[in-house]
Structure formats: C-alpha cells, structure tokens
Amino acid sequence: MTVQTLTPTHRPGSVLRETWIVFNRAMRLSLRNPMWSILMLSQPLMYLFLFGPLLKPITAQISQGATTNAYQVFIPGLIVQLGMFGAMFVGFGLIAEYRAGVIEADRVTPASRIALMAGRVLRDVVVLVVQSILLLVVSIPMGLRAPWDGVLLSLVIVALLGATFASLSYSVALITKSEDALAPLLNGIAMPLLLLSGILLPMQIGPTWLQRLSDISPLKHVVNGVRALFRGDIGSSASLWGLFWVVLLTVIGLAVGARTFRKESA
Amino acid sequence: MMIEARGLVRTFKTKRGPVQAVQGVDLNVADGEIVGFLGPNGAGKTTTMRMLATLIKPTSGTATVAGCDLAKDPVGVRRRIGYVPQSGSTLPEAIAGDEVVDHARLYGVDKKRAIADGRRLFEELDLPGLWRRQCKTLSGGQRRRLDIVMGLIHDPKLIFLDEPTTGLDPQARANLWEHIRGLRERGATIFLTTHYLDEADALCDRILVIDHGRIVAAGKPEELKQQVSGDGVRLSLGDAENAPAVTKIVEELPGAVAVETDGDVVGFRIPKGGSVLPSLLRTIDAQGIELNGVEVHRPTLDDVFLTMTGRSLRDDSETPAEAQKEAAA
Numbered sequence: 186m187t188v189q190t191l192t193p194t195h196r197p198g199s200v201l202r203e204t205w206i207v208f209n210r211a212m213r214l215s216l217r218n219p220m221w222s223i224l225m226l227s228q229p230l231m232y233l234f235l236f237g238p239l240l241k242p243i244t245a246q247i248s249q250g251a252t253t254n255a256y257q258v259f260i261p262g263l264i265v266q267l268g269m270f271g272a273m274f275v276g277f278g279l280i281a282e283y284r285a286g287v288i289e290a291d292r293v294t295p296a297s298r299i300a301l302m303a304g305r306v307l308r309d310v311v312v313l314v315v316q317s318i319l320l321l322v323v324s325i326p327m328g329l330r331a332p333w334d335g336v337l338l339s340l341v342i343v344a345l346l347g348a349t350f351a352s353l354s355y356s357v358a359l360i361t362k363s364e365d366a367l368a369p370l371l372n373g374i375a376m377p378l379l380l381l382s383g384i385l386l387p388m389q390i391g392p393t394w395l396q397r398l399s400d401i402s403p404l405k406h407v408v409n410g411v412r413a414l415f416r417g418d419i420g421s422s423a424s425l426w427g428l429f430w431v432v433l434l435t436v437i438g439l440a441v442g443a444r445t446f447r448k449e450s451a
Numbered sequence: 452m453m454i455e456a457r458g459l460v461r462t463f464k465t466k467r468g469p470v471q472a473v474q475g476v477d478l479n480v481a482d483g484e485i486v487g488f489l490g491p492n493g494a495g496k497t498t499t500m501r502m503l504a505t506l507i508k509p510t511s512g513t514a515t516v517a518g519c520d521l522a523k524d525p526v527g528v529r530r531r532i533g534y535v536p537q538s539g540s541t542l543p544e545a546i547a548g549d550e551v552v553d554h555a556r557l558y559g560v561d562k563k564r565a566i567a568d569g570r571r572l573f574e575e576l577d578l579p580g581l582w583r584r585q586c587k588t589l590s591g592g593q594r595r596r597l598d599i600v601m602g603l604i605h606d607p608k609l610i611f612l613d614e615p616t617t618g619l620d621p622q623a624r625a626n627l628w629e630h631i632r633g634l635r636e637r638g639a640t641i642f643l644t645t646h647y648l649d650e651a652d653a654l655c656d657r658i659l660v661i662d663h664g665r666i667v668a669a670g671k672p673e674e675l676k677q678q679v680s681g682d683g684v685r686l687s688l689g690d691a692e693n694a695p696a697v698t699k700i701v702e703e704l705p706g707a708v709a710v711e712t713d714g715d716v717v718g719f720r721i722p723k724g725g726s727v728l729p730s731l732l733r734t735i736d737a738q739g740i741e742l743n744g745v746e747v748h749r750p751t752l753d754d755v756f757l758t759m760t761g762r763s764l765r766d767d768s769e770t771p772a773e774a775q776k777e778a779a780a
Binding site: 203206281286289296 | 504505506526529530532533534536537538539540541542543544545549550553554556557558559598601
C-alpha cells in the first residue's frame with residue numbers, strides 16, 4: 186500500500202476556496218432564475234408604494250418627534266423585513282437540492298461541511314443586499330433622506346440578519362427535509378416576529394403591555410437601531426443595542442447552521 | 452484490498468424504538484472487482500453503502516476503504532471514492548457541465564482540468580453535445596450517466612453505485628451495464644447495490660446477498676447458483692397415469708430433491724441436471740414410458756435467494772418497519 190498523506194484537517198485557505206465554489210454555483214443558479222429574487226422584492230415595494238404614503242401625515246406622532254421624514258421611520262422596517270423574510274424561506278431551495286441528491290453529492294466530496302453552508306448563505310446575503318439597495322434607491326424619489334454612513338451601517342445589519350435567517354432556515358430544512366413541515370413552521374415564526382418587531386410601526390406608540398411583550402423580540406431592537414442609524418444617531422444607545430443584537434443573532438444562527446451541516450445525518 | 456469491513460452495525464432511532472438496519476456486516480472487496488450487493492428493499496444495502504461512503508457513521512464496527520480508515524480519516528476516504536447515489540446528484544435547473552465542473556472543484560481539481568476531464572467523460576459515457584444542456588432536459592438514462600460522470604470526475608479508485616439502473620427502461624439498462632463494465636477497464640473497483648437479479652448476474656464478479664441487515668451468502672454468481680439449488684428438471688409425460696412410476700424412478704436418483712408431480716408433469720431439482728439426464732431417459736424408456744418433453748433450467752439467483760431466505764426476491768414486499776428503516780437512512 187502506498188503511504189497516505191496524513192489527514193487533511195481543513196486548511197483555512199481551502200475552506201474559503203470551497204465556500205467560493207459553492208457561492209459561485211449558487212449565485213449562477215439564482216441569476217439563471219431571477220424570478221424568485223424579483224418576487225421577494227415585490228413585497229417591500231408594495232409596502233413602500235401602497236402603505237408608506239399613509240404614514241406621511243402621522244410621522245411626527247409615530248416617531249415621537251424624532252423625525253418628520255416618514256421614510257426614515259418606514260424604510261428601516263422594510264429593509265429589516267426584507268433581510269428577515271428574504272432569507273427565511275431559502276430553506277425551500279435547499280430541500281429541492283436535497284431531493285435532487287445535490288446535498289448528498291456535495292457531502293461525499295472532501296469539501297468542508299462549513300463551506301457547503303457558507304457558500305449558500307453568502308449567495309443569499311448578496312441577493313438581499315442588492316435588493317435592499319434597490320429598495321433604497323426607489324425610496325429616494327418617494328422622499329427618503331438619510332445620512333450615507335447610517336445607511337451603509339444599516340446594510341451591514343441587513344446582511345448579518347440575512348446570514349442569520351438563511352443559516353437557520355437551511356438548518357431547519359436539513360432537519361425536516363420536507364416542505365410540508367417547513368412551511369407552517371416558518372409562517373408560525375414569521376407572523377409574531379413581524380408584529381412584535383415594530384417593522385411596520387414603531388412599538389413605542391403602542392400600549393405599555395405590548396411594548397414590554399415586544400422587548401422579547403431581538404428584532405425590535407434591531408429595527409430601532411436601524412431607525413436610529415437612518416436618523417444619523419450612529420453612536421446612540423438604540424443603534425448600539427441594535428448592532429449588539431444582530432451580531433449575537435448572527436453568531437447563534439451561523440453556529441446552529443454549521444452544527445447541522447456537520448451532523449452526519451443532515 | 453479495496454474495502455475491508457468488520458462487524459458494521461447501524462441502528463436507527465425511529466418512533467417505534469431503535470431499528471437495526473445493518474446487523475454486523477463483514478465484507479472484503481479486492482482491487483479491480485465488480486461486487487454486487489443483492490437484496491430486497493430494506494435489506495440494509497443502501498445503509499451499508501452509505502456507511503462505507505462516509506455519509507453515515509457506523510453504530511459499531513470498523514472499515515478500511517480505499518486504504519483509509521473510515522473512522523479516523525473520512526476525508527481521505529472521500530478523496531479516493533466516487534459515490535453515485537440513487538437519488539441523483541444534479542439539480543434539474545442547473546447546466547449539466549456546470550454541475551460537473553463545480554463538483555470536480557470541490558475535490559480540488561482545477562477548473563481547466565475539470566472542464567477537459569468532464570468533456571472527455573461526456574464522450575466516453577455517450578453524452579455528446581449535452582454539456583450545456585439543463586439537467587432536467589436529459590432522459591432518464593442520460594441523467595443516470597451524468598450522475599456517473601459526477602462520480603468519476605476526480606478519477607476515484609473505488610466507485611459506489613447505488614441501484615444504478617432503477618427506473619430505467621430495458622434498453623437504457625443494458626446500455627448502462629456496458630458503461631459500468633467499461634469502468635473496470637479504467638482500473639476502477641466497483642461496488643454496487645441492486646435488487647435486480649439479472650443485473651447482479653450480468654454485471655458482477657462476485658455477489659453478496661444481504662437480507663435483514665446480514666450477509667446470507669457470498670460468492671461468484673455461478674458458484675452461488677450451483678451450491679444452493681441444483682438445476683430444475685421438468686419431465687412432461689403426456690399421460691398422467693405414468694406419473695407415479697416416473698416419480699419413483701426420480702426419487703431413486705442420487706441428489707434429486709423437491710420432487711413434485713403436477714398432472715402429467717414431474718419436476719425436481721438435481722445438481723448438474725444436464726449430465727444425469729441421458730441415463731434417466733434411458734431408464735424411463737426401458738420401462739416403456741413415453742415422454743412428451745424434457746426441460747432443464749439453470750438455477751437463477753432468485754432460487755439462491757429463495758433457498759437462503761425462504762422468500763422470493765421478486766415478491767419485493769416490504770414490511771412497514773423495513774420501509775421505515777430505509778427512509779431513515
């Protein structure tokens with residue numbers, strides 16, 4: 186028998202390289218069939234055009250005097266919503282890949298299991314950031330005004346949020362391996378998250394009990410943080426809390442995802 | 452030795468408690484062999500293969516696959532093996548050539564070489580002009596050959612094929628068999644699972660018969676058939692009245708078993724049926740009994756399976772527990 190090279194625990198370079206290969210493949214597939222990405226963007230666009238204008242007369246009231254620009258209140262909610270919902274349903278795509286045998290085929294290669302997930306998550310993040318930028322650009326003629334550094338930081342938050350929800354979605358998809366299980370589960374989580382995070386209207390205008398309840402949702406703090414960033418309050422406690430929560434969520438999301446992808450039966 | 456496995460066991464947790472899908476499998480596969488794993492659905496074929504291909508961990512047992520220890524060096528095993536899963540390995544929406552190249556690159560093959568090797572394999576496996584086609588536009592047989600290209604792209608020493616021809620029409624199956632035989636000429640060792648007897652018979656140098664998670668028989672197809680059942684012989688008498696006399700003659704033959712009478716037909720099994728026939732016919736003739744016809748049929752692998760397990764492979768009836776096992780795998 187020939188002498189075997191001693192094993193290959195993964196060098197960091199090869200993980201990055203493999204992530205890049207997986208990302209490229211995923212991105213190519215998304216670009217070949219952009220319908221899904223367009224559909225995901227249509228929802229926030231509808232909110233922007235059909236719901237945004239309703240907020241104009243009551244901006245001062247709902248922001249408690251912090252701003253008079255309705256879109257400074259509303260767009261942060263929409264891009265957080267995009268980051269969350271856009272990424273939340275990527276698990277369906279993974280189930281399709283699983284059924285086609287692609288995941289199995291990936292897993293018999295020596296590639297790092299982390300790279301198999303990270304490459305796909307990276308694709309989702311890129312799609313989300315591009316969608317967010319499109320949404321922001323469209324909002325400018327509608328009346329959005331916001332400082333560029335705050336907006337840039339907000340895009341980072343959206344990217345992290347997307348990475349979190351994409352990994353969690355992949356994780357649940359790999360565990361359930363069934364659209365029938367995934368759909369009700371995601372919808373069950375999405376609805377309360379949406380309502381309790383002050384995405385459409387700031388929770389501060391609600392009754393105290395509802396505000397306390399919404400404190401449980403880390404996403405509320407993220408939305409508040411992004412709103413502060415859009416007002417230019419970059420060093421404010423709201424924006425720092427928002428950043429803190431999104432980083433924590435990202436660490437948890439990626440850890441769960443990585444663990445699932447490494448597990449043998451996944 | 453390309454595969455050496457000892458005491459492989461795999462238990463799955465199910466709602467009805469643990470199920471032992473594989474219950475202590477020992478097997479050896481030599482370099483350059485085509486070995487078939489034959490058994491009904493739920494027998495533990497796929498589970499065993501998935502363990503050997505590093506996709507699931509054995510509950511207990513050890514194995515060396517392509518020179519690497521399964522438990523200590525799964526990445527080393529992955530580098531050296533190709534695995535063609537039953538479920539396919541390409542996304543319907545993706546471009547065939549892209550899937551092949553990306554797959555190769557995950558093995559560390561550089562892009563240029565992946566394209567060159569991929570295109571050459573497309574020619575060899577009879578997929579000319581399909582490089583830029585969407586996978587879903589390929590026929591069943593083409594899709595299966597594409598899966599094999601995926602499994603071969605990094606030039607593995609050992610190739611696992613899980614139910615390679617399930618769902619193909621007879622012509623596509625025969626065609627695929629040719630290609631699988633061709634793989635051996637490249638110097639590859641092939642380990643395949645099948646629940647088709649004719650496939651095991653036509654393709655494999657050696658067969659391992661598995662049932663209920665255990666290997667119940669192993670050997671060359673010819674050996675298995677000879678050792679287990681002997682040939683089947685049927686004598687048509689034309690006159691049922693002669694049946695008892697003929698039955699008596701047959702029963703006196705050394706080695707004759709399973710003697711049965713059905714109207715004017717007497718059937719039995721005997722080793723080397725062709726060589727005992729002439730003297731048997733003379734004996735019958737000497738008693739003035741006329742024969743309408745004689746039939747000898749070689750034993751099939753189904754006879755082997757029937758003898759080893761008491762069940763016919765063709766029934767292919769799964770119990771729900773077995774179906775669950777396979778689903779859990």
